[in-house]
Amino acid sequence: MDKAILTSVEALTAEKNFAVGNDIVFIPDFVTALNPLFKRKVYTAAEVAYCEQFDNATLRYASTWAAKEAVYKAIKQINSTALPFKKIEIIRDKIAGKPQVTLHNNQAPIPISLSISHDGDYVWAVAIAEKI
Secondary structure (H helix, E strand, C coil): CCHHHHHHHHHHHHCCCEEEEEEEEEHHHHHHHCCHHHHHHHCCHHHHHHHHCCCCHHHHHHHHHHHHHHHHHHHHHHCCCCCCHHHEEEEECCCCCCEEEEECCCCCCCCEEEEEEEECCEEEEEEEEECC
């Protein structure tokens, strides 16, 4: 590995003031899990309302699920206390808007940057949480 790149990565991670989580969803497999019970246990009313406004709601549910998993994995590195998926809410202020994370866990807010992508049969999300 190039020494300059290695030095940059080491400098970036030296303070470890962030945690990264990611998740990938294979939509054909996800479809089999997307049933009413799963929706009730995982998604908030606002998330369901967002997903259901699209012709292809399954893609939106898969995107939101990948985002929740990515956030969960990032948060788990900061706080080992279990956080139910329904306590992680992915909000978009408009259709195809920037995804925002709200944590409903009675703790200090954690700044989280979130990105969601999809291509073909796959959805991918990455979350970067700032350690405070």
